[in-house]
Amino acid sequence: MNNNEISQKPYKEENFAPKIVGFLCNWCSYAGADKAGTAQKPYPPHVNIIRVMCSGRVDPEFVLQAFSEGADGVIILACHPGDCHYKEGNYRARQRHQITVNLLEALGIEKERLRFDYVSAGEGEKFTRVVEEAVETIKNLGPLNHG
Amino acid sequence: MKTGVYFCNCSGNISGQVNSETIKDNLQSRHSGAYFKTCELLCSEEGINFLEEDLKENAPDRVLVMACSPRDHENTFMNALKRAGINPYYLQMVNIREHVAWVTPDGDTATQKTIRCLEGALQRVLLHEPLEMKQVEASLETLVIGAGPAGLSAALKLAEAGRKVTLVEKTPFIGGMPVRYEEIFPHLECGPCMLEGMMDRILHNDFPGSIELLTMAEVTEVVGSYGNFTARIKQYPRFVEEKNCLGCDLCVEACPVTTPNEFNLGMGEKKAISPPLPGALPYVPYLDPKACLRWKEEECSLCQETCLVEGAINFEQTETTVERNAGAIILATGFSLYPTEKLGQLGYEKVNSVYHSLEFERIAAENGPTEGQIITREGSFPQKVAIVHCAGSLEEEHAAYCSGVCCAYALKFNLMINKKLPETEIVHFFKELTLPGAEDYELYKRVKDNPLTSFIRYHSSSDLFISEKEGRPALQYVDQQGATGNIELDMVILCPPMVPGKDTVRLANLLEVTRGSNGFLEALHGKMEATQSNVKGIFIAGACQSPKDIKAATTDGASAAGNILSALVEGRKLDISPVAAEINRDICSGCKVCLSICPFKAVSFDEENKTSQVNELLCQGCGTCAAACPSGAARGKHFTDRQITAEIKGVLRNE
Numbered sequence: 107m108n109n110n111e112i113s114q115k116p117y118k119e120e121n122f123a124p125k126i127v128g129f130l131c132n133w134c135s136y137a138g139a140d141k142a143g144t145a146q147k148p149y150p151p152h153v154n155i156i157r158v159m160c161s162g163r164v165d166p167e168f169v170l171q172a173f174s175e176g177a178d179g180v181i182i183l184a185c186h187p188g189d190c191h192y193k194e195g196n197y198r199a200r201q202r203h204q205i206t207v208n209l210l211e212a213l214g215i216e217k218e219r220l221r222f223d224y225v226s227a228g229e230g231e232k233f234t235r236v237v238e239e240a241v242e243t244i245k246n247l248g249p250l251n252h253g
Numbered sequence: 254m255k256t257g258v259y260f261c262n263c264s265g266n267i268s269g270q271v272n273s274e275t276i277k278d279n280l281q282s283r284h285s286g287a288y289f290k291t292c293e294l295l296c297s298e299e300g301i302n303f304l305e306e307d308l309k310e311n312a313p314d315r316v317l318v319m320a321c322s323p324r325d326h327e328n329t330f331m332n333a334l335k336r337a338g339i340n341p342y343y344l345q346m347v348n349i350r351e352h353v354a355w356v357t358p359d360g361d362t363a364t365q366k367t368i369r370c371l372e373g374a375l376q377r378v379l380l381h382e383p384l385e386m387k388q389v390e391a392s393l394e395t396l397v398i399g400a401g402p403a404g405l406s407a408a409l410k411l412a413e414a415g416r417k418v419t420l421v422e423k424t425p426f427i428g429g430m431p432v433r434y435e436e437i438f439p440h441l442e443c444g445p446c447m448l449e450g451m452m453d454r455i456l457h458n459d460f461p462g463s464i465e466l467l468t469m470a471e472v473t474e475v476v477g478s479y480g481n482f483t484a485r486i487k488q489y490p491r492f493v494e495e496k497n498c499l500g501c502d503l504c505v506e507a508c509p510v511t512t513p514n515e516f517n518l519g520m521g522e523k524k525a526i527s528p529p530l531p532g533a534l535p536y537v538p539y540l541d542p543k544a545c546l547r548w549k550e551e552e553c554s555l556c557q558e559t560c561l562v563e564g565a566i567n568f569e570q571t572e573t574t575v576e577r578n579a580g581a582i583i584l585a586t587g588f589s590l591y592p593t594e595k596l597g598q599l600g601y602e603k604v605n606s607v608y609h610s611l612e613f614e615r616i617a618a619e620n621g622p623t624e625g626q627i628i629t630r631e632g633s634f635p636q637k638v639a640i641v642h643c644a645g646s647l648e649e650e651h652a653a654y655c656s657g658v659c660c661a662y663a664l665k666f667n668l669m670i671n672k673k674l675p676e677t678e679i680v681h682f683f684k685e686l687t688l689p690g691a692e693d694y695e696l697y698k699r700v701k702d703n704p705l706t707s708f709i710r711y712h713s714s715s716d717l718f719i720s721e722k723e724g725r726p727a728l729q730y731v732d733q734q735g736a737t738g739n740i741e742l743d744m745v746i747l748c749p750p751m752v753p754g755k756d757t758v759r760l761a762n763l764l765e766v767t768r769g770s771n772g773f774l775e776a777l778h779g780k781m782e783a784t785q786s787n788v789k790g791i792f793i794a795g796a797c798q799s800p801k802d803i804k805a806a807t808t809d810g811a812s813a814a815g816n817i818l819s820a821l822v823e824g825r826k827l828d829i830s831p832v833a834a835e836i837n838r839d840i841c842s843g844c845k846v847c848l849s850i851c852p853f854k855a856v857s858f859d860e861e862n863k864t865s866q867v868n869e870l871l872c873q874g875c876g877t878c879a880a881a882c883p884s885g886a887a888r889g890k891h892f893t894d895r896q897i898t899a900e901i902k903g904v905l906r907n908e
Contacts, residue, residue: 132324148356151358154905159876160875163892171902191875
């Protein structure tokens with residue numbers, strides 16, 4: 107990460123720019139992130155978004171993969187309960203998130219590094235808030251020790 | 254591999270924040286097989302022409318478009334690839350407008366974030382596969398189940414557009430519940446009259462298409478899927494040939510047997526051969542074998558002997574099964590009432606002259622058991638009537654929802670009683686008064702100032718207790734403020750909530766259509782896809798999916814018909830998106846996890862090979878099976894494990 111980026115935003119951990127992967131479902135959360143874009147309100151640049159059609163597509167292995175490839179945090183964003191474009195993929199995602207959290211703890215990775223939340227297509231502001239909070243949380247935790 | 258990277262300036266929206274030169278340098282230092290081009294506005298006519306021509310000239314193996322959200326222009330650019338002779342699924346978009354340029358505080362940071370996004374997309378696109386849209390022929394015919402307002406409306410709209418419809422109705426007549434109502438809220442029009450125009454057109458096939466009406470019939474089996482369903486329909490014998498019958502009723506007069514009339518809910522009687530209700534359409538009597546002497550091994554053919562048309566009454570008719578094809582199915586199976594006897598405190602079936610709302614509709618109907626006279630079980634005009642709204646609604650142990658229409662019809666009952674018995678006192682017991690919309694509140698305004706009408710708000714059905722006192726109902730209550738009271742009455746009308754009927758449940762199971770927490774058929778999306786079920790090609794209309802009034806039911810029917818007319822079009826095949834799941838049979842272990850989690854019933858099990866298989870027509874491409882498959886046999890095309898993993902690695906790659 108380059109120094110310009112860090113100097114622009116005075117975060118608590120001045121020298122730490124976390125790497126966060128965000129899995130966003132196409133219909134609600136990705137659209138919510140687009141909405142946040144339309145609002146043109148800056149948010150921290152540390153989350154790279156990977157689009158999946160449904161949060162139910164997010165295999166726990168993707169999360170582990172992200173951590174093993176150097177991510178300090180992962181967020182999974184889904185449609186709100188009852189709003190899933192695919193009816194119930196978000197419930198699957200929620201269940202898998204629980205399992206993944208257990209896995210992470212077994213691996214000694216703080217569960218706070220994985221965040222699951224619901225963001226609808228209209229919730230640009232919520233998306234921004236989730237990103238800000240996730241970045242804040244990961245900054246407080248510091249870099250994941252990749253050994 | 255040659256990758257074409259096209260950077261859209263978006264007229265400064267992107268280039269004002271992201272430095273394309275830095276991106277270009279970075280790309281070329283890492284990927285020798287990639288070339289980089291910029292364009293001022295790639296989605297403009299000029300931009301698309303540039304892209305198309307440049308793709309033709311350079312003939313890249315893969316294409317990245319760094320621009321806006323794929324939700325905006327992915328199709329635009331996929332079409333450009335297609336025109337340039339490149340498989341459109343070789344495209345990957347990099348959303349650097351909404352997700353970078355517009356939301357990143359400064360240029361350098363934005364440029365660095367863009368590099369990470371680009372690297373992810375680049376790693377991913379290298380693994381893209383050429384996918385093809387498939388097409389299948391589809392039947393333009395529709396199967397409509399249920400001939401109430403929703404089903405009639407749907408059938409008529411489809412037939413008006415020239416479509417062939419098979420309309421299946423389980424009772425001997427069409428029109429559903431409203432033809433049993435004397436008057437309809439909010440304007441107190443005659444129910445059968447309101448529907449008559451629609452019913453006449455259906456019976457006379459008065460449109461370019463055709464409607465085959467099968468009464469006394471039920472769908473027993475459905476195979477196939479969207480575009481090509483085949484349904485088996487069992488039709489019970491009416492013993493009267495519809496095409497021959499004149500509707501003169503001579504057979505009815507001749508019949509020596511009377512039996513309780515189920516369409517008057519057991520109140521009043523009918524003959525063993527009889528129209529279900531006076532005026533029911535088609536106006537053809539039906540013979541009830543449970544009542545007819547011939548089925549009791551007695552000699553009787555009085556009806557046949559009296560009949561003016563030879564062969565109109567046919568004792569030899571038997572149950573038949575027919576098969577019909579359909580591209581789509583509409584479930585319009587209506588509602589039942591919550592079983593009132595479960596509300597023990599309210600005295601139904603225990604206390605004299607306690608009726609539920611459908612019974613009262615029949616009592617108030619001119620063609621009902623009392624010929625429209627509002628009278629108690631003893632035959633006297635009631636001086637004092639209680640109407641209990643929300644009887645079982647809004648209560649967890651009964652029906653945890655508001656049935657929506659009861660307040661309006663309860664107030665309709667009030668006006669109907671006022672008209673026939675202007676001296677009768679009416680007390681409404683209600684939990685909530687629900688009269689939304691442009692017109693229904695008018696009903697309340699019309700009754701509230703009548704000194705003979707009063708309203709008492711109660712909290713729970715357990716706060717009401719109806720017992721019998723000297724042959725009449727007496728109602729003890731605790732109101733919402735805790736005050737108690739005791740009223741002696743002549744008649745009680747209970748308004749229980751609508752619930753899905755047992756045929757709705759049976760068909761939901763048969764067709765694998767999901768039901769929501771309250772048991773009604775569930776819409777794919779309650780707001781945006783309100784008449785589409787979870788199964789593609791199966792639509793749900795009317796009160797089988799939620800308590801609804803007639804207006805909502807006919808609107809649903811028209812909506813379902815509209816969806817079908819737009820989806821199944823003459824001369825157009827059905828597109829099957831290749832972004833679907835597939836199962837690698839060589840590694841499928843046959844555990845069936847995918848079957849249990851697919852929300853669209855798109856996965857079935859091949860018993861012969863003991864492996865799962867995906868119906869691409871039904872698959873919506875969510876990929877939840879791919880995430881769940883323990884052996885890695887289920888694969889989400891265009892969102893494969895390898896592609897997503899490559900993107901993860903790409904975005905995390907260290908500079």
